[in-house]
Amino acid sequence: DFYADPNQKGPTLFSSWWSKTYSEIWKEWAEFGxxxxRPSNYQTVKLLKEEPASQIFDxxxxxxxxxASDHVKKGFELMVEEMKKWEEDEGDYTWANFKRxxxxxxxxxxxxxxxENVYTGGGSGILxxxxxxxxxxxxxxVELGPDIQAFGIYPGGQSGNPGSKFYANFIxxxxxxxxxxxxxxxxxDSDASLFITTFVPKP
Structure with missing residues (x-):
């Protein structure tokens, strides 16, 4: 469905399937010594779609x-094996739990x-x-104009001190x-200020 939400299992299955298929296609290249x-994911997909009978897959x-069909099927078999082992060893294979x-x-x-194990979706190569x-x-x-409107976020927190409650408060x-x-x-504007420092001139 073109989503990679943390509670979904589809992204896990696809990620494993593609990884296994890609490795199978170019496995011989790892034996050159x-x-x-190796060709990029984009080029590999292009070959799979446009030249599935190409000698490059042999x-x-x-x-x-x-x-190409043989490698895709083999990748699927290896994905099933990996997921069975994952369930035995790790339990649930929802995307967040698998991606970790x-x-x-x-x-x-x-x-x-x-x-560790931040509960979040997404994935490399997507938005x-x-x-x-x-x-x-x-x-x-950021919207620029007479009154600037800005919104943002970053993983971590407002403090670099691991003992502070603000060390990881944005994650x-x-x-x-x-x-x-x-x-x-x-x-x-002094709303929500944590503290105020006042400089007093020296008499």
Whole structure:
């Protein structure tokens, strides 16, 4: 249905199926003994659609002659196997549980300062480009004019102190696709101020 919501299972099945199919198609290329850049997802899909009987899908070291259909079917079989094992080992394979988005601290070893298993949808390569480790971090919408209207969000929080309640206070809003009001304050606007610092001239 062209959605990748966190509670859906379709994105999980497609992601696994495509990953297995892609690996099957270019598996021989991994056996060349030298680094090889495999064709992109776009080029692979183009070949599948427009040249399904192309010799590029035929493995030279096998007795049979493979076509695009053979690789797609094999990818499906491997996907079914992976999902069965996932259910046995991990349980539910909804998209959020399978993708397991992680907001990682800039120092990778600081896992205790990271947030794991963020319940969110999206996926790499789509509008909500949120994968397991990379995604649309800073999101911002600004309307310019006499009165600037700005909305935005980012994963993390207002404080870099792990002991602060503001350390990760934006993550749930970011995961749900919510936005905060980023409008610039006017000099006399003191609503919702956390504190005020007053500078007193030296006598």
């Amino acid at each position: 030298v680094p090889v850049v 493995w030279g070291n096998s007795a049979s002659e493979e076509t 988005t992680k907001i990682q601290h800039l120092v990778p070893q600081f896992n205790s300062f990271s947030v 909500n480009a949120t994968g397991s480790r990379h995604g649309a971090s800073w999101r911002m919408v 749930s809003k970011w995961a749900n696709g919510e936005y905060l009001n980023f409008n610039l304050r006017k000099p006399d």
